[in-house]
Amino acid sequence: MATSLEHTQNHDPSQNVLIVGNYCHDVLLRNGDVVAETLGGAASFISNVFNGLTVSYHLTSKVGLDFKYPVSYDPIVVSSARTTVFHAHFDLGFDGNGHQDRVLKRVVACDPICPGDLPDMRFDFGMAVGVGGEILPETLERMLEICDVVFADIQALIRIFDGNDGTVKHVGLKESGFYHLLPRIGFLKASEEEALFLDVEEVRKWCCVVVTHGKDGCKLYWKDGEMKITPFSANQIDPTGAGDSFLGGFVAGLVQRLATPDAALLGNFFGSLTVAQIGLPKLELRLLQVCF
Template structure:
């Protein structure tokens, strides 16, 4: 019961991330033009809506465990290195549960795969099987920066695939499988929505190239907390986003930055012996969700995310945390 009380208290702090932005709205003078007054009114309404949305995260939290829903496809990953080719299970739907399982957080996954899915025995939550191939990525790490190619894409997750009600909804699309209609459904059934920017900025070209472009209209309005890599952040309007939601920009070993209103807080990365960076962002996202589910302040939740991301790069494929590693993550203040 004490843990649930702390969850309520700290989720309230997340709600106050919206409230403080409301306080930053300047007072309108009597001589200002009507259109400025209307614009201010619109901003206040946005802040109030975000505040009320986050406030829904507190309802009934004292009577049950905080629950998490991860939405995104399982994938077939091929990782090409300088002297090796490694094939493995991939996707946020695979990496995030590795963290959630290790840390004992209740969750479910909604993912689709094709009839050729190779890793049914390796996942703890069964996917929806549809005709056709499983989403397949090829990641080439032989150059200074990773390049990606998509060889196959499974059908999108539809609004009707998302059921129930959740405290935290995690949007973890890897190849556009969460269209706007589904993001809106995730918004409707989740008290807080955390999203990886790849869910809203990725586009797959006819040749399988991964192209980053600004999110579609209406996408960011479905999200409360958005995590973006440094490269993904280049196609985002950071100045506008930080007024609408909480934004975390990750930059590998250089750590991450929390942007909210006019505030910026840097969160250092944890040391790691890197073997394979695949899935580090997914594990960061999962650790962040765990921190929020425990009712921890956002900065502490981001530190858990950074720690989980560091553990991920020390593994090839989906990480399996040891008992000692899981205990370390559970001891964050």
């Protein structure tokens, strides 16, 4: 499979990847009771994978003064805002047949990330991985200007939030305000449920589409073909962040010059590690050395 992954030489070699997305406070609930409170946000799961694999990156994220977790890359602290908070209700979802196994509610939203918040430098790869509506079309456009290849998680583009209780909903990609940027994006990642909100056959003409299928692995779609990537078995405890960890492993593989299918296999590996733990997963170095 051919993908356009050419690199320019005008970048800081110590920071190959730009990650853009807010850190969050995640609260996991079952039957109304709090099961766990953890660091959340796609940026936290992706940076966790990158730290384990020693991938160099710059992270642009916003939080409020109430942010309470230690992180390896300091966020922008907005004194007038609170950190984004998500409640994940595991007793409100539906089982099987591709239906959601939890209901997500955004109960607090921090400020969006603006183009001026991004660093004035070039990167090999950029990752638009907002979870709470914090990435604006103009921010993604700026990423496309300073990054050679951009990966967009569709959740950063199509999520909307109920005005009463913050329940996460979706709009069609064509109605998202980001659709005109697709021809400039290198990779678009979507879950099986999110893929219902885009026309894969149309989008694959412009960029590589990666659709994750949980325990069934993932599938790659590009202009001239498609490929299913083998999954890793896992005992699912908490699906939160699995797709984010997948994307982190996928991009880490491409940073290390793996072929795209092999990078997707690495993504499947990190996704399987994540669902087997609550919150941000602990990554065993021994397993990383075997797999990478």
